[in-house]
Amino acid sequence: xxxxxxxxxxxxxxxxxxxxxxxxxxxxxxxxxxxxxxxxxxxxxxxxxxxxxxxxxxxxxxxxxxxxxxxxxxxxxxxxxxxxxxxxxxxxxxxxxxxxxxxxxxxxxxxxxxxxxxxxxxxxxxxxxxxxxxxxxxxxxxxxxxxxxxxxxxxxxxxxxxxxxxxxxxxxxxxxxxxxxxxxxxxxxxxxxxxxxxxxxxxxxxxxxxxxxxxxxxxxxxxxxxxxxxxxxxxxxxxxxxxxxxxxxxxxxxxxxxxxxxxxxxxxxxxxxxx
Numbered sequence: 001x002x003x004x005x006x007x008x009x010x011x012x013x014x015x016x017x018x019x020x021x022x023x024x025x026x027x028x029x030x031x032x033x034x035x036x037x038x039x040x041x042x043x044x045x046x047x048x049x050x051x052x053x054x055x056x057x058x059x060x061x062x063x064x065x066x067x068x069x070x071x072x073x074x075x076x077x078x079x080x081x082x083x084x085x086x087x088x089x090x091x092x093x094x095x096x097x098x099x100x101x102x103x104x105x106x107x108x109x110x111x112x113x114x115x116x117x118x119x120x121x122x123x124x125x126x127x128x129x130x131x132x133x134x135x136x137x138x139x140x141x142x143x144x145x146x147x148x149x150x151x152x153x154x155x156x157x158x159x160x161x162x163x164x165x166x167x168x169x170x171x172x173x174x175x176x177x178x179x180x181x182x183x184x185x186x187x188x189x190x191x192x193x194x195x196x197x198x199x200x201x202x203x204x205x206x207x208x209x210x211x212x213x214x215x216x217x218x219x220x221x222x223x224x225x226x227x228x229x230x231x232x233x234x235x236x237x238x239x240x241x242x243x244x245x246x247x248x249x250x251x252x253x254x255x256x257x258x259x260x261x262x263x264x265x266x267x268x269x270x271x272x273x274x275x
Contacts, residue, residue, distance in 0.1 A: 109134030237266030
Protein backbone atom coordinates (compact mmCIF):
# COMPACT_ATOMS: atom_id res chain seq x y z
CA UNK A 1 0.00 0.00 0.00
CA UNK A 2 1.35 3.42 -0.95
CA UNK A 3 2.79 5.47 1.89
CA UNK A 4 1.36 8.96 2.38
CA UNK A 5 2.51 11.93 4.42
CA UNK A 6 1.21 13.06 7.80
CA UNK A 7 -0.46 16.04 6.11
CA UNK A 8 -2.28 13.76 3.66
CA UNK A 9 -3.30 11.53 6.56
CA UNK A 10 -4.84 14.45 8.45
CA UNK A 11 -6.67 15.63 5.34
CA UNK A 12 -8.24 12.20 4.89
CA UNK A 13 -9.34 12.15 8.52
CA UNK A 14 -10.88 15.62 8.20
CA UNK A 15 -12.86 14.47 5.16
CA UNK A 16 -14.23 11.44 7.02
CA UNK A 17 -15.47 13.46 10.00
CA UNK A 18 -18.18 14.99 7.82
CA UNK A 19 -19.94 11.61 7.84
CA UNK A 20 -19.52 10.32 11.39
CA UNK A 21 -21.53 7.08 11.11
CA UNK A 22 -19.13 5.77 8.46
CA UNK A 23 -15.94 7.23 9.98
CA UNK A 24 -14.66 3.90 11.28
CA UNK A 25 -14.95 2.36 7.80
CA UNK A 26 -12.50 4.82 6.24
CA UNK A 27 -9.37 3.17 4.86
CA UNK A 28 -7.10 5.63 6.68
CA UNK A 29 -8.57 4.47 10.01
CA UNK A 30 -7.35 0.95 9.32
CA UNK A 31 -4.04 1.89 7.67
CA UNK A 32 -0.97 0.26 9.19
CA UNK A 33 2.64 1.36 8.96
CA UNK A 34 4.31 4.76 9.22
CA UNK A 35 3.68 8.02 7.43
CA UNK A 36 6.11 9.10 4.74
CA UNK A 37 8.53 11.69 6.08
CA UNK A 38 7.26 11.95 9.66
CA UNK A 39 7.86 8.25 10.42
CA UNK A 40 4.92 8.29 12.82
CA UNK A 41 2.39 5.42 12.86
CA UNK A 42 -0.71 6.30 10.87
CA UNK A 43 -2.89 5.30 13.82
CA UNK A 44 -1.11 7.77 16.08
CA UNK A 45 -1.62 10.63 13.61
CA UNK A 46 -5.29 9.73 13.15
CA UNK A 47 -5.98 9.40 16.88
CA UNK A 48 -4.31 12.71 17.71
CA UNK A 49 -6.28 14.46 14.96
CA UNK A 50 -9.59 12.99 16.13
CA UNK A 51 -8.90 13.87 19.76
CA UNK A 52 -7.39 17.31 19.61
CA UNK A 53 -8.76 18.81 16.41
CA UNK A 54 -12.22 17.26 16.25
CA UNK A 55 -12.94 16.27 19.89
CA UNK A 56 -14.41 13.01 18.60
CA UNK A 57 -15.82 11.84 21.98
CA UNK A 58 -18.06 14.91 22.01
CA UNK A 59 -18.96 14.57 18.32
CA UNK A 60 -20.05 10.97 18.86
CA UNK A 61 -22.70 12.11 21.34
CA UNK A 62 -24.33 13.97 18.44
CA UNK A 63 -24.64 10.91 16.20
CA UNK A 64 -28.12 10.17 14.77
CA UNK A 65 -29.93 7.78 17.11
CA UNK A 66 -32.21 4.80 16.61
CA UNK A 67 -35.60 6.33 17.30
CA UNK A 68 -37.34 5.52 20.57
CA UNK A 69 -40.04 2.96 20.01
CA UNK A 70 -38.22 1.33 17.10
CA UNK A 71 -37.69 -2.35 17.89
CA UNK A 72 -34.11 -2.94 16.74
CA UNK A 73 -33.70 -6.35 18.39
CA UNK A 74 -33.73 -9.36 16.05
CA UNK A 75 -36.61 -11.76 16.71
CA UNK A 76 -34.98 -14.97 15.43
CA UNK A 77 -32.16 -15.34 18.00
CA UNK A 78 -32.33 -18.69 19.76
CA UNK A 79 -28.63 -19.62 19.57
CA UNK A 80 -28.94 -21.70 16.41
CA UNK A 81 -27.62 -21.20 12.88
CA UNK A 82 -28.47 -22.40 9.41
CA UNK A 83 -25.07 -23.81 8.44
CA UNK A 84 -22.53 -25.91 10.34
CA UNK A 85 -19.11 -24.54 11.18
CA UNK A 86 -16.96 -25.51 8.24
CA UNK A 87 -13.91 -23.45 9.14
CA UNK A 88 -14.11 -23.70 12.92
CA UNK A 89 -12.78 -20.73 14.86
CA UNK A 90 -12.17 -18.75 11.68
CA UNK A 91 -15.90 -18.15 11.47
CA UNK A 92 -16.28 -15.02 13.58
CA UNK A 93 -20.07 -14.96 13.52
CA UNK A 94 -20.40 -18.55 14.70
CA UNK A 95 -18.04 -17.93 17.61
CA UNK A 96 -20.25 -15.01 18.64
CA UNK A 97 -23.28 -17.33 18.67
CA UNK A 98 -21.30 -19.90 20.67
CA UNK A 99 -20.48 -17.21 23.23
CA UNK A 100 -24.20 -16.44 23.46
CA UNK A 101 -24.89 -20.13 24.07
CA UNK A 102 -22.12 -20.28 26.67
CA UNK A 103 -23.88 -17.36 28.38
CA UNK A 104 -21.41 -16.36 31.12
CA UNK A 105 -18.42 -14.18 30.17
CA UNK A 106 -16.73 -13.23 33.45
CA UNK A 107 -16.64 -9.48 34.03
CA UNK A 108 -18.83 -8.93 30.97
CA UNK A 109 -21.59 -10.89 32.68
CA UNK A 110 -24.27 -12.94 30.95
CA UNK A 111 -24.54 -12.72 27.16
CA UNK A 112 -28.16 -11.84 26.33
CA UNK A 113 -28.04 -11.12 22.59
CA UNK A 114 -25.84 -11.22 19.51
CA UNK A 115 -25.61 -9.74 15.99
CA UNK A 116 -27.77 -6.69 16.69
CA UNK A 117 -28.07 -4.40 13.64
CA UNK A 118 -27.89 -0.66 14.24
CA UNK A 119 -29.90 1.40 11.75
CA UNK A 120 -30.52 5.00 12.78
CA UNK A 121 -32.75 6.83 10.33
CA UNK A 122 -33.01 3.54 8.37
CA UNK A 123 -29.30 3.65 7.54
CA UNK A 124 -27.34 0.46 8.23
CA UNK A 125 -24.16 1.54 10.00
CA UNK A 126 -23.03 -1.78 11.47
CA UNK A 127 -23.81 -4.53 13.93
CA UNK A 128 -23.24 -4.97 17.66
CA UNK A 129 -21.66 -8.41 17.95
CA UNK A 130 -22.69 -9.19 21.53
CA UNK A 131 -24.82 -7.67 24.28
CA UNK A 132 -24.25 -8.75 27.88
CA UNK A 133 -25.35 -7.82 31.39
CA UNK A 134 -23.28 -7.95 34.58
CA UNK A 135 -25.79 -8.32 37.40
CA UNK A 136 -23.29 -7.56 40.18
CA UNK A 137 -22.43 -4.14 38.76
CA UNK A 138 -25.76 -3.55 36.96
CA UNK A 139 -23.89 -2.86 33.72
CA UNK A 140 -25.16 -3.47 30.20
CA UNK A 141 -22.28 -4.02 27.76
CA UNK A 142 -22.36 -3.50 24.01
CA UNK A 143 -19.46 -5.47 22.59
CA UNK A 144 -17.49 -5.35 19.39
CA UNK A 145 -16.02 -8.79 18.77
CA UNK A 146 -12.95 -9.30 16.57
CA UNK A 147 -12.12 -12.95 15.96
CA UNK A 148 -10.53 -12.85 12.56
CA UNK A 149 -6.74 -12.95 12.42
CA UNK A 150 -6.45 -12.56 8.66
CA UNK A 151 -8.49 -9.36 8.48
CA UNK A 152 -6.14 -7.53 10.84
CA UNK A 153 -8.40 -4.66 11.79
CA UNK A 154 -6.45 -2.11 13.79
CA UNK A 155 -7.25 -1.55 17.44
CA UNK A 156 -8.18 2.01 16.50
CA UNK A 157 -10.79 0.81 14.01
CA UNK A 158 -12.23 -1.68 16.52
CA UNK A 159 -12.60 1.06 19.13
CA UNK A 160 -14.17 3.58 16.76
CA UNK A 161 -16.62 0.99 15.44
CA UNK A 162 -18.09 0.00 18.80
CA UNK A 163 -18.08 3.66 19.95
CA UNK A 164 -20.08 4.58 16.85
CA UNK A 165 -22.64 1.82 17.40
CA UNK A 166 -22.96 2.43 21.14
CA UNK A 167 -23.62 6.14 20.56
CA UNK A 168 -26.16 5.46 17.82
CA UNK A 169 -28.75 4.04 20.24
CA UNK A 170 -30.20 6.28 22.92
CA UNK A 171 -29.04 4.84 26.25
CA UNK A 172 -32.41 4.69 28.01
CA UNK A 173 -34.04 3.09 24.98
CA UNK A 174 -31.24 0.49 24.80
CA UNK A 175 -31.79 -0.46 28.44
CA UNK A 176 -35.59 -0.55 28.09
CA UNK A 177 -35.31 -2.77 25.01
CA UNK A 178 -33.53 -5.44 27.07
CA UNK A 179 -35.45 -4.87 30.31
CA UNK A 180 -36.83 -8.43 30.54
CA UNK A 181 -33.29 -9.88 30.34
CA UNK A 182 -31.78 -7.57 32.98
CA UNK A 183 -32.01 -9.70 36.09
CA UNK A 184 -30.18 -9.05 39.36
CA UNK A 185 -28.14 -11.58 41.29
CA UNK A 186 -31.35 -12.58 43.08
CA UNK A 187 -33.02 -13.36 39.77
CA UNK A 188 -35.39 -10.41 40.04
CA UNK A 189 -35.68 -7.66 37.41
CA UNK A 190 -33.45 -4.67 38.09
CA UNK A 191 -34.59 -1.06 38.03
CA UNK A 192 -33.65 0.23 34.54
CA UNK A 193 -32.73 3.58 36.10
CA UNK A 194 -29.82 1.90 37.92
CA UNK A 195 -28.33 0.29 34.80
CA UNK A 196 -25.13 1.75 33.33
CA UNK A 197 -24.20 1.19 29.68
CA UNK A 198 -20.59 0.54 28.68
CA UNK A 199 -18.84 -0.28 25.42
CA UNK A 200 -16.24 -3.02 25.15
CA UNK A 201 -13.96 -4.57 22.57
CA UNK A 202 -13.42 -8.33 22.76
CA UNK A 203 -10.31 -9.71 21.07
CA UNK A 204 -8.75 -13.11 20.50
CA UNK A 205 -5.88 -13.58 22.94
CA UNK A 206 -2.56 -13.43 21.10
CA UNK A 207 -4.16 -11.98 17.95
CA UNK A 208 -2.85 -9.06 15.94
CA UNK A 209 -5.16 -6.72 17.86
CA UNK A 210 -4.07 -8.12 21.25
CA UNK A 211 -0.40 -7.70 20.32
CA UNK A 212 -1.18 -4.13 19.27
CA UNK A 213 -2.06 -3.29 22.89
CA UNK A 214 1.58 -3.76 23.86
CA UNK A 215 2.56 -1.34 21.09
CA UNK A 216 0.39 1.45 22.51
CA UNK A 217 3.35 2.79 24.48
CA UNK A 218 4.58 3.99 21.08
CA UNK A 219 1.10 5.30 20.19
CA UNK A 220 -0.06 7.21 23.29
CA UNK A 221 -2.79 9.10 21.45
CA UNK A 222 -4.45 5.84 20.40
CA UNK A 223 -4.49 4.81 24.08
CA UNK A 224 -5.83 8.24 25.07
CA UNK A 225 -8.59 7.99 22.46
CA UNK A 226 -9.71 4.55 23.62
CA UNK A 227 -9.87 5.83 27.21
CA UNK A 228 -11.62 9.05 26.18
CA UNK A 229 -14.30 6.98 24.44
CA UNK A 230 -14.75 4.94 27.68
CA UNK A 231 -14.06 1.63 25.94
CA UNK A 232 -12.91 -1.39 27.90
CA UNK A 233 -10.77 -3.99 26.17
CA UNK A 234 -10.94 -7.72 26.85
CA UNK A 235 -9.32 -10.81 25.38
CA UNK A 236 -10.70 -14.32 25.20
CA UNK A 237 -8.46 -17.37 25.55
CA UNK A 238 -7.21 -19.02 22.40
CA UNK A 239 -7.42 -22.61 23.64
CA UNK A 240 -10.97 -23.22 22.47
CA UNK A 241 -12.67 -25.82 20.35
CA UNK A 242 -15.96 -25.04 18.66
CA UNK A 243 -18.53 -27.66 17.76
CA UNK A 244 -21.90 -27.38 16.07
CA UNK A 245 -24.52 -29.68 17.52
CA UNK A 246 -27.23 -30.63 15.05
CA UNK A 247 -30.72 -30.03 16.37
CA UNK A 248 -32.87 -31.41 13.56
CA UNK A 249 -35.22 -33.05 16.08
CA UNK A 250 -35.72 -29.94 18.18
CA UNK A 251 -38.90 -28.54 16.70
CA UNK A 252 -38.71 -25.19 18.46
CA UNK A 253 -35.25 -24.37 17.04
CA UNK A 254 -35.27 -22.03 14.06
CA UNK A 255 -32.13 -23.52 12.52
CA UNK A 256 -30.50 -26.96 12.72
CA UNK A 257 -27.10 -26.10 14.24
CA UNK A 258 -26.21 -24.79 17.69
CA UNK A 259 -22.54 -23.66 18.00
CA UNK A 260 -21.10 -24.51 21.42
CA UNK A 261 -17.68 -24.60 23.08
CA UNK A 262 -16.03 -27.75 24.36
CA UNK A 263 -13.95 -25.75 26.83
CA UNK A 264 -14.68 -22.77 29.06
CA UNK A 265 -13.51 -19.52 27.42
CA UNK A 266 -11.01 -17.58 29.55
CA UNK A 267 -11.67 -13.83 29.68
CA UNK A 268 -9.05 -11.23 30.63
CA UNK A 269 -9.28 -7.44 30.73
CA UNK A 270 -6.43 -5.50 29.15
CA UNK A 271 -5.34 -2.24 30.75
CA UNK A 272 -5.04 0.66 28.30
CA UNK A 273 -2.46 2.91 29.90
CA UNK A 274 -2.96 6.59 29.01
CA UNK A 275 -0.02 8.81 28.10
